[in-house]
Amino acid sequence: MGCNKAVVEDLLTDLLGVVTVQSSPSESQSKPKSKRVKMAKAKAPVTQMDIEDTLPISKLAKVIQRTHSFATKAEAFKKELVCKTKEAVGFLASLNNAEVKMMILLDQAKATKQAQDQVEEKTQAAEAVAYVLRTKAKESEAKIAKAEAELREALATKASEIKAANKKAYAEGQANVRDAYNEQAKPGL
Template identity: 50%
Template sequence: MGLKKAVVDDLLADIPNVTIVQSPSSQSLPKPKPKRLKKAQAKETAIQHADSFAMQAFDIKKELVNKTKEAASLLKIVNKAEAKMKTLMDQAKLAKQAQEEADEKAGAAEAVAKVLEVEKKEAEAKTAEAQAELIVALATKEAEIKAADEKAFAEEAADVKEDYKKQVKQDEEDKVSKDAILEKTTSDVPIAEKSID
């Protein structure tokens, strides 16, 4: 018991600001022998080392628990970041697909617009050609109508002229016939007058 008390006293002596109070019984203890003192010091050193290792192990375990918690927290953050990155990548992929589809539609619309432009130019050319043909046809028809009108007018004029000649001739014949009747009637009058007389 005295040895243990000595070891404890030595351990307490190493701790700063600790005052060791000696009990009256401990004062009467004999001083340990040097050989025993060496063994006690060796034990004390071993105990100190073991205690130091135990404290270090406790501190290391405590630090390991803290590091484990920190690692778990960081792992959660990394997982959240990865999930967010995956979502953003999916959104980027969808946006890229939408852009590609929009580009395809724009390309198709541009191709359709080019085809429609070509068709419009062809229709304009056909319209211009049809208008030219119509103008020529109208001019030809107008010339035909004019020629037909002139011919009909000439024929009508000839008919009128012929009718006029016939009328004049008829009139002349009628006049001659009237004159003849008148002369005959005049020449008969005196006979009638004579007969009346």
């Protein structure tokens, strides 16, 4: 019930990090010494085996158990790695979506800023036009006030000229009427 020692040693070396020490060439040529094998039970029959070529079944069972344990752990790690990889892919997809949304929002913010700048420019232009119009309106009001004052003065002057002309015409009319009356009154003299 043994296994080839070289295969088992390779397994032990790979899995457990066990290092086997090889004997010198002179010892390998000598006759193999038989070693005692501990008995599992006191009454179990002991069989002679070539110890150098075989390992006890208990060590082989431990190797197999550890190999199975490592294989089970490796499978669990593989499943966890697959799960984590899928999770990472999902996170990357979410990150890409977030980046796209950020770029869209940045573009919208730029467009909004440009529109706001245009509105501000138009507002400033409208305010400048309104200021110019207010200034012109004040100038026009001043001109209107000056023209009204000149008109009042001209009307007052004309009114006084008309009064003077009316008085003069009235006086001349009276004088003419008097002269005409006096002439009418003289012929009979």
